[in-house]
Amino acid sequence: xxxxxRELVKTGLGLGIGLTLAGxxxxxxxxxxxxxxxxxxxxxxxxxxxxxxxxYQAPPKDLPDALAHMTFxxxxxxxxxxxxxxxxxxxxxxxxxxxxxGYLYKQKVDVFEVKDGTARPVSCTTDMFxxxxxxxxxxxxxxxxxxxxxxxxxxxxVMEECAVFLGASYFRAVAKGQNYGLSARGFxxxxxxxxxxxxxxxxxxxxxxxxxxxxxxxxxxxxxSPSLTGAFRFTIRPGETTLFDxxxxxxxxxxxxxxxxxxxxxxxxxxxxxxxxxxxxRPAAHDSEALQIWTGAGQNIYRPLTNPTDLQLSSFSDxxxxxxxxxxxxxxxHDYEDLALHYEKRPSLWVEPVGNWGKGSxxxxxxxxxxEVNDNIVSFWRPQKPMKAGQSYNFTYRMYWxxxxxxxxxxxxxxxxxxxxxxxxxxxxxxxLDFDGEPFRTLPNDxxxxxxxxTSAGTVETTAIMPNPEIxxxxxxxxxxxxxxxxxxxxxxxxxxxxxxxxxWLYRWTP
Numbered sequence: 001x002x003x004x005x006r007e008l009v010k011t012g013l014g015l016g017i018g019l020t021l022a023g024x025x026x027x028x029x030x031x032x033x034x035x036x037x038x039x040x041x042x043x044x045x046x047x048x049x050x051x052x053x054x055x056y057q058a059p060p061k062d063l064p065d066a067l068a069h070m071t072f073x074x075x076x077x078x079x080x081x082x083x084x085x086x087x088x089x090x091x092x093x094x095x096x097x098x099x100x101x102g103y104l105y106k107q108k109v110d111v112f113e114v115k116d117g118t119a120r121p122v123s124c125t126t127d128m129f130x131x132x133x134x135x136x137x138x139x140x141x142x143x144x145x146x147x148x149x150x151x152x153x154x155x156x157x158v159m160e161e162c163a164v165f166l167g168a169s170y171f172r173a174v175a176k177g178q179n180y181g182l183s184a185r186g187f188x189x190x191x192x193x194x195x196x197x198x199x200x201x202x203x204x205x206x207x208x209x210x211x212x213x214x215x216x217x218x219x220x221x222x223x224x225s226p227s228l229t230g231a232f233r234f235t236i237r238p239g240e241t242t243l244f245d246x247x248x249x250x251x252x253x254x255x256x257x258x259x260x261x262x263x264x265x266x267x268x269x270x271x272x273x274x275x276x277x278x279x280x281x282r283p284a285a286h287d288s289e290a291l292q293i294w295t296g297a298g299q300n301i302y303r304p305l306t307n308p309t310d311l312q313l314s315s316f317s318d319x320x321x322x323x324x325x326x327x328x329x330x331x332x333x334h335d336y337e338d339l340a341l342h343y344e345k346r347p348s349l350w351v352e353p354v355g356n357w358g359k360g361s362x363x364x365x366x367x368x369x370x371x372e373v374n375d376n377i378v379s380f381w382r383p384q385k386p387m388k389a390g391q392s393y394n395f396t397y398r399m400y401w402x403x404x405x406x407x408x409x410x411x412x413x414x415x416x417x418x419x420x421x422x423x424x425x426x427x428x429x430x431x432x433l434d435f436d437g438e439p440f441r442t443l444p445n446d447x448x449x450x451x452x453x454x455t456s457a458g459t460v461e462t463t464a465i466m467p468n469p470e471i472x473x474x475x476x477x478x479x480x481x482x483x484x485x486x487x488x489x490x491x492x493x494x495x496x497x498x499x500x501x502x503x504x505w506l507y508r509w510t511p
Contacts, residue, residue: 039112039119041233044206044220045249048231049392052251056226059203060108060143066135067102067142075103077131078138084128085150086113092210094217095159097148098122100129100138105145105167110204114220119206147205149217151238162238168199169223170265173401174347175242181266181287181346182326184399186223186230187250188260188380192313192365200225202232215239228252228259228387241402242347248395256387260363260380261395262351264326268305269372273417273507277309282337285372287346288326290414291364291379292405296320300409300503304417305377306366308510314364315382324362325350325405326379329415341372347401351381354396359384412437412494412502415471419509422479429480429509435494436473439501451476452493452500457485465494480509 078100082088086096101108111122122144129138146166150159153176163173169186189198206220216237223230228250235245246262266287270278286305293301296319305326306312327348330336336343360383367376387393400406415434422428439447453460459481468475474494482488488509494502 039114039117039206043119044222044233045231047222048224048229048249049251051222051224052229052253056224056253059201059224061106063101063106063142067100067138068106070102070136072103074131074133074136075100075105077133078102078136079130081128081130084125086122086207087209090209092212093151093215094210095150096207097150097161098124098128098144099146099148099166100124101142101145102136107145107201107203108143109145109147109202111144111147112204112206113209114206115209122207147207149219149236153238162242163236165202165205165219165221169202169221173236173238173242173244175238175402176240177345178347178401178403179342179345181328181343182349182377183265183375184244184349185263185265186221186232186248187225187228188263188378189225189227189256190258191260191263191363191378191380192311192367193258198225198227200228200230227254227256241400241406244399244401246395246397246399248397250387250393250395252387252389252391252393254389258382259387260378260382261357262397262399263378263380264349264351265375266326266377267369267372267375268307268366268377269369270307271304271417273304273419274306278307283334284330284336284343285338285341286328286343288328288348288377289330290327291324291362292327292350293318293324293362294322294405294407296322298322300411301506302414302503303364303506304414306508307376308366308368310368310510312364312366312508312510314366314508316362316364317359318361319359320356321353321362321381323350323352323405323407324379324381325400326377327405329404329413331403348404350400350402350405352398352400352406353381354398357381357383357395409503410438412439412473414503414505415473417505417507425479427481427483429482431478431480431490431507433476433492433505434468434471434473435476435502436468436471437502439496440473443496443501447496449474449476449494449496449501451478452495453478454491455480456487456489458482458488460490482509482511486511 080097112119124143148161149163151162153162165171170183172183187200200223202221203224204222208218219234221232231249233247237243269285271284291303365378369376412435415436418432420430422430451463463478465476490507492505493500
């Protein structure tokens with residue numbers, strides 16, 4: 001799975017006749033036959049359940065050649081008419097802009113406004129978009145490919161986009177002071193498998209018009225693919241941390257053994273732990289630097305990401321996890337030195353299950369990439385039991401788009417992971433871990449620390465620890481002698497005489 005992420009980052013990024021179900025009947029026609037114009041929290045779920053009982057029909061992608069084959073720059077040159085912003089004249093906390101179809105986003109998406117329990121289509125009109133190139137004029141029949149949500153996130157009275165829904169079932173958001181980075185999506189199907197990945201799409205959105213003083217926005221989405229349908233209800237609260245409360249229901253058309261709930265997608269190119277094959281002047285380049293997991297047993301896991309030579313799949317079995325996320329901890333400009341992309345301002349994204357999700361695993365897919373153009377990191381929750389055709393599955397969770405995890409910890413945390421060669425010993429690998437956090441503020445200065453380290457293959461040796469006053473923490477050293485092993489799974493914790501005091505650092509070493 002590779003997404004062209006640079007274009008998505010730059011982009012920021014009705015009841016519609018175009019959304020046609022099995023038999024050629026539109027949602028509009030169905031709604032008129034059953035419950036005209038009425039809408040409630042069960043409407044999209046019922047649509048998804050009914051749609052799953054029918055054969056899959058792909059949403060319309062037909063476009064004039066000029067729009068279908070435009071470049072990214074041409075797509076970006078099409079301007080939305082700000083006077084056509086939904087709710088612009090209502091002085092609400094939110095307003096909505098739309099994207100035209102074209103470039104990578106050929107699928108037509110229907111959009112509805114919900115007010116007082118009634119849904120009405122938001123129609124694409126010829127005066128909504130403009131371009132200096134007359135061949136790129138958008139007609140009323142062209143329709144929308146997605147939408148952006150605006151809110152006064154950083155300055156009172158200044159509306160800025162805080163979330164975007166564009167492309168397949170992808171969406172992204174930012175917190176106050178941040179730039180776009182990683183994405184989320186509705187569902188992951190066969191990610192990282194030899195069969196090839198299926199990308200479900202959001203076919204329609206319903207936007208509930210917020211009350212005059214409301215600081216939250218409710219958006220419903222209908223998802224569809226050859227393998228399943230889905231219904232989503234997003235409650236979005238932008239702020240210092242932007243929250244998405246997500247209620248999702250899935251209706252498989254076929255048995256699904258390799259499904260992914262609450263998938264996160266990002267980019268990792270290189271950092272101090274993994275730059276052997278990279279010749280770049282910057283210290284690091286990534287949206288996220290680690291997968292973090294808070295297991296149902298209470299263990300805090302920190303797994304630095306890599307840009308591997310070959311595709312890597314990792315699975316962390318669990319029961320009732322407290323949460324997981326793709327995290328960006330390095331927050332200084334000097335960690336990246338990139339004046340254009342500002343990776344230090346990219347959000348971390350934490351997923352917190354609501355209710356017990358039962359047994360399953362947090363999965364991590366790391367895909368080789370030669371540059372920072374492609375999204376190459378995916379993480380998601382996979383239930384232990386396959387999802388069966390004809391049944392329904394519900395998952396509720398909260399997403400935190402922000403600067404860190406939403407919960408404090410008393411444990412020492414990984415500040416940096418560095419990996420390099422050992423001078424005069426080509427058979428060894430040097431690891432350097434920096435720890436900071438609460439223990440170094442609350443424990444006596446003369447506390448003695450040691451490492452609890454193990455590896456699945458080879459040997460760990462030559463461990464040492466020294467104070468690191470630059471971060472008010474400690475620096476730990478150890479060497480790995482892999483021998484003939486082509487893969488070593490490493491596990492390390494910092495400890496004192498009473499036991500472990502840090503989160504658990506996991507790492508997959510390959511040559």
